[in-house]
Amino acid sequence: MKNFAPIAEDATTYREVRGLTRGLAVLRALNEMPGGVGSVTDLARHTGIHRTTVKRLLETLRGEGFVHQKDEGTFYSLGFEVRRLSEGYVAVDWIDQVAAPAMKDHLRALSWPSDLATPDGGFMIVRESTHRASLLSQHRATIGIRIPMLVSSLGRAWLSWCDVEEREATLALLRARTDAIGVLARDGDYVKRIIRETRKRGYSMNRGEWASEASVVAIGFPILVGHHAIGAINLVLQQNAVSDREIATRYVPRLRALSNEISAGVAGSVRG
Structure with missing residues (x-):
């Protein structure tokens, strides 16, 4: 009998399971809808998947407990199994143990929603957020969103206070x-000006420079360990709803207090 060597399996030899990809797209779309509830038509429009396919996917997900039917089957909502999946996810300890509780505690004073993000691959990735809980939020789900570095308050806050080697690599x-x-990144004068102005001001700001969020004004503070930023936190406001004076006198001190609390908590956990 001949001995055959096992064939090395490579990720490139596998094809994408299209049905799974589409099912996940439907779950993501449902998660982003107000109240986590949507109709087949809503989901088809949001995902670009045909209504008949969306209906089949929803019925499959319903059979597995990931969605439930509402209003005699007209609408669908997320099921408990979605939450069960997240139980195995382990986040960075300081985000879960320090940042998330502090953000929740400060939400009433801030009113407007906040995002906490850390750098990854040239973007700021949102790791925690109060958008879901804030009545003034224009977005429902922001966790996992990639935020551009140079035109966002999150990116500017981190870049202005991060380790020099990390900044240059980014x-x-x-x-x-x-x-x-x-x-913008290749414009050295622009980058230097943004960092210089941010550090002089003591916090970062963007006022509509991020094209997809042109109506937004956001302020940001770094999350510091020692003298270097490991992340950043913002406050997202609508430009036509708050004045510059109100931002400076009301919201900047409150967001600074939150960032200081998180930074102190992180420093304490590192020492511990």
Whole structure:
């Protein structure tokens, strides 16, 4: 009998399971809808998947407990099994143990929603958020969203106070891009001005520079361990709803207090 060597399996030898990809797209879309509730038509429009396929996917997900029917089957909502899946997820300890409780405690004073983000691959990735709980939020689900570095308060706050080597490595990554962010990153004077103004002000700000959020004004503070930022936290406001004076006198001190509390908590956990 001949001995055959096992064939090495590589990820590239597997094809994407299209049905699974579409099912996950439906779950994501449902999660982003107000109250986590949507109709087949809503979900088809949001995902670009045909209504008949969306209906089949929803019925499969319903059979597994990931969605429930509401209003005699007209609408669907997320089921308990979605939450059960998240039980195995382990986040960075300081985000769950320090940042999330502090953000919840400060929400009433801030009113407007906040995002906490950490750097990853030239973007700020939202790790925790109060958008779901804030009555003034224009978005329902922001966790996991990639935020651009140079035009957001989160990115500007982190870049202005992070370790110099991390900043240079990130800027090198941004300069290699071929989009508008790459153009900005290659403009050394622009980058220096943003960092200089942010540090002088004591907090970061963007006022509509992020094209997809042109109506937003956001302020941000770094989350510090020692003298270096490991992340950043913002406050997202609508430009036509607050004045510059109100931002400076009311919201900046409150967001600073939250960032200081998180930074102190993180420093304490590191020492512990």
